[in-house]
Amino acid sequence: MAVKTISILGSTGSVGTQTLDLILAEPDRYRVRALVAGRNATLLAEQAKLCRPEIAVIHDPAGLDKLAQALAGTGIAVAAGPDAVNQAAALPADWTMAAIIGMAGLHPTLTAIRRGGAIAFANKEVLVSAGDIMMDAVTDAGACLLPVDSEHNAIFQCWEPKNAGAIERIVLTASGGPFRQTSRDAMVAITPEAALKHPVWSMGTKITIDSATMMNKGLEVIEAARLFRLPSAAVEVLVHPQSVVHGIVCYADGSMLAQLGAPDMHIPIAHALGWPDRLVTNAKRLDLTTLAQLEFTAPDLDRFPALRVARAVLEAGGGAPAIMNAANEVAVAAFLARRIGFLDIVGTVEAVLDRLGVPPAPDLDAIIALDVAARNAADTLILSRAA
Template sequence: MKTPVSLGRTPAPAGKPRRISILGATGSVGASTADVILGRPDAFIVEAVTAGTRARELAETAIRLKARIAVIADPNGYETLKAALAGTGIEAAAGEAAVIEAASRPVELVVAAIVGAAGLAPTIAAIDAGADIALANKECLVCAGAFFLSRAEAAGVHILPVDSEHNAIFQALEAENMPAVESITLTASGGPFRQAPIDAMRRATIAEALNHPRWSMGRKISIDSATMMNKGLEIIEAHFLFGLLSERLHVVVHPQSVVHGWISYADGSILAQLGAADMRIPIGHCLGWPKRYPATTKPFDLVSVGSLTFEKPDLERFPALSLARQALSGGNRATNVLNAANEVAVEAFLAGEIGFLDIAATVAETLDHMAAASGSVSIQSVGAALAIDAEGRRLARGVIDARRRLEAV
């Protein structure tokens, strides 16, 4: 079993500021990363920050972090970004190529927090440049896990998981006892529909689906939590990060979101990581690793929680978990299409085109279409991964359009 720690070189000696870049600096993970950095300003030098479309927010973040360059992926945001940075000495750039160039700048650590398959190319560029990766982008592994990790190993870099569940496993994993790992368990809050009847889920509004009971996240990730597709993607991610087969990767619903994950060892021991539902904790762990910096969050009082409960997930109401395992058994092409179809379906739900339960149904039908298609594409490059992603998006869009035509009859 291979772990992120086993990949690569020894980190730079502690004591000097760590130079970092943030890809996806205006999202929820990017904002939490900025909070961690500002809590220890002497520990970090920020080289580059990037964003997709939020030029003003990106400029504000760059100024707060004293970054050297800010890059907006959408070229239409360049003039806004440039004007907002005028007189600061911070360089402005725009376009996908500029994002990749920023990701390639020499730093010790890159926080990869671009949402979706769009994060794959910049993160690979950061790996090729020799930076360790604090990985908050599930899709890099879901879309191209074997290829992604082979590039990391070839470059001699570490992949440090930022997702709270995978970071929990990372912290609890005893490298010298890797062969003794029996199973890994990831926890899920259950989202806003944990106890909702299926009829209520069928009628769910966008606002209800976005109303997460524990975590503050972006819109796409919040919907993934409501469908539990996020946990399905995390099963795939854990498979690649920790080298376990699907049957040894478990999910339990834990509404309090205090226990983020645990490892069951062959001797009967269970090692778990506990903490507040605050992304600044796993981010701080990755930014300081292998050291532990003092927390920028207030102390967590476990006694005040009172009790911790655990439940089996309802696979009938949350079929996304089974779909993810089905895709994982089909290889990286299937997991790539799963992710692409889910992104398209979530966008369609947020646009009011389909209902909440139609998200998983769209993914399921797309996977069926993919299985029926002849031929396959081996993922040996970013281009191959993105070609499969495009195929999955086309199939998913076709499923949605066909369903809407039937409903209109």
């Protein structure tokens, strides 16, 4: 088997570390070209010593000295800053994990796509904000986009390309998060500590808060519509607290193909890493005899309005998705800093959308400008609320 060259954009995050787990389990199959991280120079250096990439890049220049000192004498090149991140993303590689969270991942992900190859994609915010531009870049470069989010990876596994015309709808499942049964009134008192205790998945801070508000599922609805070229009405969401069924594809003949697995991100990452083959992993195997019940219910849009907001944004199109995403990033950060309450997260997003409307987003410059405008509007609203 030929050695596969690998780059990991976002190596110190949850998806990045789990990707490295799989690569280090079979080091003879992979050669790492680049590791890219945001601020965690210590962990990046530890990872680099284990997998010996050609270059290790830290986005925050303040971490360069620490990174250089830790890797002195190893022969591993080091660099820092946004330009260095993009240069690392441009290095030829058979397979790239694009896992830089938020809009910070926009340029590196596009750079990786434009040089072609297989792109394992774990940054839904970029696809939400710049979906048309990204999908056009995939087509132009002949790149292969492999979804890594568990739900989209499940749909990818059940999607029959030859029968795409017979697909009626897809179903994305949601655990419901830590507040699935919490009343709207009780949500006023939710703390960051409580919101970060997800009942099923172990994830990064931002996505865990998004899961608690169900904004994560709203983002995933938009992501699915972009990836699979579907209208909003063909993307259904069901709350499934057991998190065993991750996605379902429903066909015109009445068949429903579902992907099942333990709630472990190693599984969808391994699928993307091995595609079109399958890797052996140590992930927990499901024992169907122990599953007494699998529940599926419609989401409560009164208690979790983020899903309703995301649907409206998807249908509005234009620059609305970029505005929603940017406002949400600011609001989540403000909640974690205890500057706003839990319910104010989605409230801030709605207020920013009302303020900025649905402007066009014809190109990347326009999307970046809308991202800045939405962040500024969200900051202003949060400051005024505090005052």
